[in-house]
Amino acid sequence: MLDDIGELVCAESPSGDLVAVAGCARVVAGLGTRLTGVVPEWLDGSGRPALRWRFGSGDRVLLLGHFDTVWPVGSLAAHPFGVGGGRLTGPGCFDMKAGVVQLFHALSVLDCLEGVSVLLTGDEEIGAPTSRALIEAEARRTGAVLVLEASENGALKTVRKGVSSYGLGIAGRAAHAGLEPHRGINATTELAHQVLAL
Structure with missing residues (x-):
């Protein structure tokens, strides 16, 4: 497992570098194929790969994860993969390349994979x-979803926080506050009017 984690960590994969993410996807595909005997489907979303394995119906449990990282290519020079003092280090080791390796090693020792699906994406970060x-x-097509991303102190996470992005445009009209305030429209007032109009 340590050798597999090392190989995967050394396949740098910052989300914004499609060439690097695709290269890492090939390493992940090889690892999964070697340990499960099944070649994944390569799903391409605008040049960004995702890998899917389905065993039989694949509708009992989905094992979900990602192989992209926040670390730019070249980070290995300052933060090389290493094992020492009971710790693994290296870009993406914790989030979540060790989890990807654990996933496939766990599957490799099961007698039956019927009903299991695996989906690993390259744009989670x-x-x-x-x-x-x-x-x-x-x-939606499976009975349960397990995400094998690490958590602090190995705790089982039953929920994760989410993020949202919003775009907000505010219009106003500039005017000199001392000489001609009546010609201006305060952007805050205009925003309040727009919200009330909704």
């Missing part, structure tokens, strides 16, 4: 812009 619909569709 940027909010899953191309894989969100795929994740939702896969989750």
Whole structure:
């Protein structure tokens, strides 16, 4: 497992570098194929790969994860993969390349994988812009979803916080507050009027 984690961590995969993410996806595909005997489907969302394995119906449990990281290419020079003092270190080791390796090693020792699906994406760190619909569709068709992303002190996480992005445009009209305030429109007032109009 340590060798597999090392290989995967050394396949740098910052979300914004599609070439690097695709290269890492090939490493993940090879790892999963070697340990399960099944070649994944390569799903391409605008040049950003996701990998899916289905065993039989694949509708009992979905094992979900990602292989992209926040670390730019070249981070290994300052933060090389290493094992020492009971710790693994290296870019993406914690989030979540060790989890990906654990996932496949766990599957490799099970007698039957009927009903299991695995979905690993390459855009989680940027909010899953191309894989969100795929994740939702896969989750809907299975009885349970387990995410093998690490958590602090190895605790079992039953919920995760989410993020939202909003764009807000506010219009006003500039005017000199001392000489001609009546010609201006305060952007805050205009925003309040727009909200009330909704």
